[in-house]
Structure formats: C-alpha cells, structure tokens
Amino acid sequence: MNVTHIEHIGIAVKDLNEAIRYYEKVFGFKCYSIEEVKEQKVRTAFFMVGQTKIELLESTDPEGPIGKFIEKKGEGIHHVAFAVKNIEGALHEAEGNGVELIDKAPHKGAEGLDIAFFHPKSTFGVLTEICEDKKY
C-alpha cells in the first residue's frame, strides 16, 4: 500500500461551533471549510496543520455514527485517515492481509475524496480510513 501522509484526524465533538472556537483560539488554526455530509449524518469543520487536516465531526442525528460514538465513548478522537495512491488496490491488498473492511469499495466523503474504512476490530482498536484525492 502506498501511503503518502496522514490526510486527517477525525475528532467527534458535541458542538461544532464551540470546538472550532477552541482550536482557533488556543492553537491559532483557521477553519477553512464547514461542510455537511448527509450520508454520514455529520457536519464537519476543517483546519490545516502542516500536511494533515483536523476534521471536527458533529452529529446531525443521534442515530448516526458520530452520535452513537459520543454516546458510547464521549467526545474525542474518532478516526485516523491515511492518504493513499490507488485506493481500490489498497483495499484489495488490505483485505488480503486480513483487514476486515467496513467498505468493500470506496465512496465519496467530505471534500470530494474517495474514502473507505477498516473495521477497528482488525486494526488494534483504531477506526482507520484510507482516502484518495482523485483530482490529483
């Protein structure tokens, strides 16, 4: 698998606006985008930190994945996403190496990326995303 960098870290928060204010005030980051991803039942906010993004995730539905995560574990780091070349090949290779895939094929995520998740039970507890920006 050809991983170039950590594309983003996803952080589950209860109140997106409050969390944005915290990251802007304490760290001096600038939120450059707020986007609703209806399929995932989230509102997201992005900051660039070096070559990696911080993606804040607020649930728009208590039954969505972020709503359930916060109910079970509280606010906090939700997932890590690795930028890959050839996401279809990377998924195939990961499955061959024993990774349990949540997504057998990539689908569209925030910022127009092609994304897919690995199940944390096969990744030592880390909800892991791989993603590819097909625009480049």
Added chain:
Amino acid sequence: MNVTHIEHIGIAVKDLNEAIRYYEKVFGFKCYSIEEVKEQKVRTAFFMVGQTKIELLESTDPEGPIGKFIEKKGEGIHHVAFAVKNIEGALHEAEGNGVELIDKAPHKGAEGLDIAFFHPKSTFGVLTEICEDKKY
C-alpha cells in the same frame, strides 16, 4: 501558539510486537525505533508517515497511564501531539486561554522531546500533547 505540524499520534496497544507487524505488513511502514519510557511506564514504537509519526504505546505496568486507558476504553488512539515553537510560552498562553494543564512545565518524553499534556476535560475530550524538539 506557533504550531508547525502534527508531531505524532499516540496509539495504545496491548501487544507492541503484534501491532508493529500489523503496521508494517498492511501499510508498509517501517518501525525505526523502539524505546522504553520508564517515567510513563510504556514501551513505544515509532513509524514515520509523511511529516507525522505514529507512536505505538504498550504499557509496562497495569497501573500506568496506558494500562489504565486500555482497561477503561480498550485499545485505540490515545493522544495527538502538536509540534510547537517555544513550549514554555505555548503552555503559558494555553493556560491563559482556559486550558487545564496536566503538566505546568515541560518534561522529557520519548525521542528526547520536551513535552506537556493538556487535560482532555478542557479540550473536547482529546488528550492533547504539545512538544518541542530543542535540538533544532
């Protein structure tokens, strides 16, 4: 606060050697260092992914911070660390902005970095480290 990049992501694991094998096999990362940090009661393993490190953390003592974390929450992402310039100034500034500090002053962490932690109850659930490499 002058944050240059995400220095590392800390991941709590039960078995360091098994987790190293997973990251090497599935992602093709190379573990370049294994280090025991006695003060933190952990054995750590490092991989470089772009400009950010993955730091795996295995507890050497069930009563240590990683042992307790795994008992309470299971394996998974434990903390995120931001590389800063002037860690003493950054701590002072964060405290002035309402962050509750676990460490009022920096101390030595893995790889010889000066490190300090923010308490997750003042950071929307994210155990947050800031660190500075004084060698540069």
